[in-house]
Amino acid sequence: xxxxxxxxxxxxxxxxxxxxxxxxxxxxxxxxxxxxxxxxxxxxxxxxxxxxxxxxxxxxxxxxxxxxxxxxxxxxxxxxxxxxxxxxxxxxxxxxxxxxxxxxxxxxxxxxxxxxxxxxxxxxxxxxxxxxxxxxxxxxxxxxxxxxxxxxxxxxxxxxxxxxxxxxxxxxxxxxxxxxxxxxxxxxxxxxxxxxxxxxxxxxxxxxxxxxxxxxxxxxxx
Amino acid sequence: xxxxxxxxxxxxxxxxxxxxxxxxxxxxxxxxxxxxxxxxxxxxxxxxxxxxxxxxxxxxxxxxxxxxxxxxxxxxxxxxxxxxxxxxxxxxxxxxxxxxxxxxxxxxxxxxxxxxxxxxxxxxxxxxxxxxxxxxxxxxxxxxxxxxxxxxxxxxxxxxxxxxxxxxxxxxxxxxxxxxxxxxxxxxxxxxxxxxxxxxxxxxxxxxxxxxxxxxxxxxxxxxxxxxxxxxxxxxxxxxxxxxxxxxxxxxxxxxxxxxxxxxxxxxxxxxxxxxxxxxxxxxxxxxxxxxxxxxxxxxxxxxxxxxxxxxxxxxxxxxxxxxxxxxxxxxxxxxxxxxxxxxxxxxxxxxxxxxxxxxxxxxxxxxxxxxxxxxxxxxxxxxxxxxxxxxxxxxxxxxxxxxxxxxxxxxxxxxxxxxxxxxxxxxxxxxxxxxxxxxxxxxxxxxxxxxxxxxxxxxxxxxxxxxxxxxxxxxxxxxxxxxxxxxxxxxxxxxxxxxxxxxxxxxxxxxxxxxxxxxxxxxxxxxxxxxxx
Numbered sequence: 001x002x003x004x005x006x007x008x009x010x011x012x013x014x015x016x017x018x019x020x021x022x023x024x025x026x027x028x029x030x031x032x033x034x035x036x037x038x039x040x041x042x043x044x045x046x047x048x049x050x051x052x053x054x055x056x057x058x059x060x061x062x063x064x065x066x067x068x069x070x071x072x073x074x075x076x077x078x079x080x081x082x083x084x085x086x087x088x089x090x091x092x093x094x095x096x097x098x099x100x101x102x103x104x105x106x107x108x109x110x111x112x113x114x115x116x117x118x119x120x121x122x123x124x125x126x127x128x129x130x131x132x133x134x135x136x137x138x139x140x141x142x143x144x145x146x147x148x149x150x151x152x153x154x155x156x157x158x159x160x161x162x163x164x165x166x167x168x169x170x171x172x173x174x175x176x177x178x179x180x181x182x183x184x185x186x187x188x189x190x191x192x193x194x195x196x197x198x199x200x201x202x203x204x205x206x207x208x209x210x211x212x213x214x215x216x217x218x219x220x221x222x
Numbered sequence: 223x224x225x226x227x228x229x230x231x232x233x234x235x236x237x238x239x240x241x242x243x244x245x246x247x248x249x250x251x252x253x254x255x256x257x258x259x260x261x262x263x264x265x266x267x268x269x270x271x272x273x274x275x276x277x278x279x280x281x282x283x284x285x286x287x288x289x290x291x292x293x294x295x296x297x298x299x300x301x302x303x304x305x306x307x308x309x310x311x312x313x314x315x316x317x318x319x320x321x322x323x324x325x326x327x328x329x330x331x332x333x334x335x336x337x338x339x340x341x342x343x344x345x346x347x348x349x350x351x352x353x354x355x356x357x358x359x360x361x362x363x364x365x366x367x368x369x370x371x372x373x374x375x376x377x378x379x380x381x382x383x384x385x386x387x388x389x390x391x392x393x394x395x396x397x398x399x400x401x402x403x404x405x406x407x408x409x410x411x412x413x414x415x416x417x418x419x420x421x422x423x424x425x426x427x428x429x430x431x432x433x434x435x436x437x438x439x440x441x442x443x444x445x446x447x448x449x450x451x452x453x454x455x456x457x458x459x460x461x462x463x464x465x466x467x468x469x470x471x472x473x474x475x476x477x478x479x480x481x482x483x484x485x486x487x488x489x490x491x492x493x494x495x496x497x498x499x500x501x502x503x504x505x506x507x508x509x510x511x512x513x514x515x516x517x518x519x520x521x522x523x524x525x526x527x528x529x530x531x532x533x534x535x536x537x538x539x540x541x542x543x544x545x546x547x548x549x550x551x552x553x554x555x556x557x558x559x560x561x562x563x564x565x566x567x568x569x570x571x572x573x574x575x576x577x578x579x580x581x582x583x584x585x586x587x588x589x590x591x592x593x594x595x596x597x598x599x600x601x602x603x604x605x606x607x608x609x610x611x612x613x614x615x616x617x618x619x620x621x622x623x624x625x626x627x628x629x630x631x632x633x634x635x636x637x638x639x640x641x642x643x644x645x646x647x648x649x650x651x652x653x654x655x656x657x658x659x660x661x662x663x664x665x666x667x668x669x670x671x672x673x674x675x676x677x678x679x680x681x682x683x684x685x686x687x688x689x690x691x692x693x694x695x696x697x698x699x700x701x702x703x704x705x706x707x708x709x710x711x712x713x714x715x716x717x718x719x720x721x722x723x724x725x726x727x728x729x730x731x732x733x734x735x736x737x738x739x740x741x742x743x744x745x746x747x748x749x750x751x752x753x754x755x756x
Contacts, residue, residue, distance in 0.1 A: 079566075
């Protein structure tokens with residue numbers, strides 16, 4: 001019982017088995033009730049439940065096996081409510097990847113995701129962070145307010161990853177995190193192949209800075 | 223801001239005078255007889271209290287913010303100096319026959335609203351969900367207690383039932399009413415804490431003072447999300463700011479607090495209930511918690527349901543029961559803490575209303591109701607604090623107390639039958655010096671929800687009579703058609719017992735005697751007698 005008590009413990013047992021080489025910090029940002037926590041929960045626990053608004057921020061870890069390497073993702077699931085915006089920089093500081101989540105049935109949430117992008121651009125150089133635009137609630141296509149093309153076009157113009165997902169029906173959630181993980185690893189290899197243990201939590205100071213000459217992102221990654 | 227907590231000593235001033243001096247517990251060992259001097263009553267901590275010393279809600283209702291000077295005498299207005307304590311049962315018995323206010327016929331007159339209350343409660347359960355409630359409907363009017371929060375500019379901030387939007391005109395009327403001093407006996411209670419105004423319209427039998435006390439809890443709950451500094455800053459910038467924007471998503475926390483206050487005597491008692499636990503197990507838990515410390519940690523709290531399992535604090539830092547209640551409420555109102563580890567800014571308004579702490583909140587076991595709360599001053603310290611949790615769990619395992627802890631969690635409440643007094647149905651006992659109380663599970667005949675609420679209503683009534691600011695009572699004997707109650711309030715403890723309506727007053731007094739002995743015998747299990755510091 002004690003081994004599987006918390007997600008943390010789950011991650012650390014799997015960590016012992018597979019020895020992930022790198023730890024990357026992934027932060028979920030977006031308007032309130034677009035499904036950030038549900039995406040994280042689906043990915044980490046492969047389950048779905050209606051959840052109440054997140055308070056502050058929730059922290060999960062998950063080991064991800066890629067072809068070449070095994071990495072550990074530290075997932076920071078932030079609260080979308082306005083009162084927590086003042087502390088949000090705390091959560092995305094030093095992140096290797098950011099998921100800008102919106103709800104495809106809400107135009108407002110998509111606009112909000114664009115604002116988050118501006119915020120991230122203030123904090124990060126373009127090549128310092130992998131950013132993915134995520135249109136969640138794809139299962140509610142009937143009430144769609146944001147078309148796939150709109151999302152895709154915007155993502156392309158800003159060189160972001162783009163994916164539509166549904167945490168509820170488990171559509172493309174694993175794919176999303178795998179694509180993000182892959183992107184981060186590719187970036188890291190380009191930038192500094194020898195860099196290890198990039199666990200960049202708030203307590204461990206800023207993340208190792210990737211050299212500015214790292215490959216710029218030209219096309220959306222898949 | 224949080225870092226200020228250490229640097230600035232200013233916050234200590236208002237609370238400092240209320241903190242118990244260590245000296246007052248000195249004579250405990252020599253006087254093991256049921257509790258008479260403060261600090262020697264059953265449940266009193268042996269090594270200083272965990273909490274800021276609070277007698278009861280006088281602390282809440284006394285002038286706030288800037289009223290620190292008014293609070294500096296530790297005894298609030300309206301409470302006369304405690305007379306010499308009775309030292310024997312004869313004396314107690316004499317007290318009750320001579321001094322007690324016997325509430326019978328006259329109290330029955332006040333049963334009117336009491337009898338109406340269960341009916342209203344039943345209606346409540348049939349009423350529609352909050353959001354789609356039409357405020358023009360009778361159903362909305364029939365709610366037992368409406369609570370509204372508005373800004374001084376009259377903007378709606380929160381409404382317990384129905385959407386704030388639909389209530390704009392009602393709020394306008396309220397603003398007009400705020401200008402008046404409410405008529406005595408009117409069911410409308412206002413509490414003004416600039417820049418907010420809190421209003422309750424209640425059809426319960428609570429006193430105005432108690433409803434005001436609940437409104438203050440709502441106010442503190444809002445502060446716990448925003449801090450007093452931020453709240454004031456916002457309204458200084460823009461008087462007609464719509465605060466709902468900032469509070470969006472937190473309405474349920476306020477809803478939950480109001481529901482909790484209607485069911486849980488902790489709020490009424492201004493005290494904290496402990497999970498009954500063998501002293502050896504609790505000590506092992508506390509020691510594990512104490513050893514898993516970090517520099518930035520101020521409080522480590524382990525809780526189950528709304529009961530305290532263990533609390534370890536930084537030396538010289540006291541938590542206020544109100545702050546702990548707000549933490550309990552935050553945790554019970556959100557399911558999101560069940561997954562992962564939460565890291566959230568939180569203001570403890572009675573500790574320091576101007577800054578945020580950062581709280582690490584997580585459940586220890588997926589299927590078990592055991593939640594760990596680590597309160598840190600450093601918002602950058604997530605990984606250090608998260609590691610404290612890991613260390614705590616490891617120590618718990620190594621000490622081998624997990625099974626005992628699990629067993630205790632299976633029976634989080636004890637039965638009144640354990641006391642062995644046949645006519646005794648229920649009781650609440652609070653040790654004033656420790657800020658802790660104990661109470662058995664509410665059992666038959668209080669089975670249905672509205673019956674439980676009715677019992678709590680009776681306690682509320684006795685409590686309000688005992689703490690009435692113009693005429694406080696020490697002993698109250700209440701005979702009702704369905705039960706008899708007795709309240710006994712001293713400078714050291716408060717005891718409320720509920721027993722069979724067929725029991726006599728003499729029987730009740732001997733029950734009190736037996737009960738006090740039982741509590742003394744069980745105090746190690748029911749209270750935290752040796753609070754730990756890092």
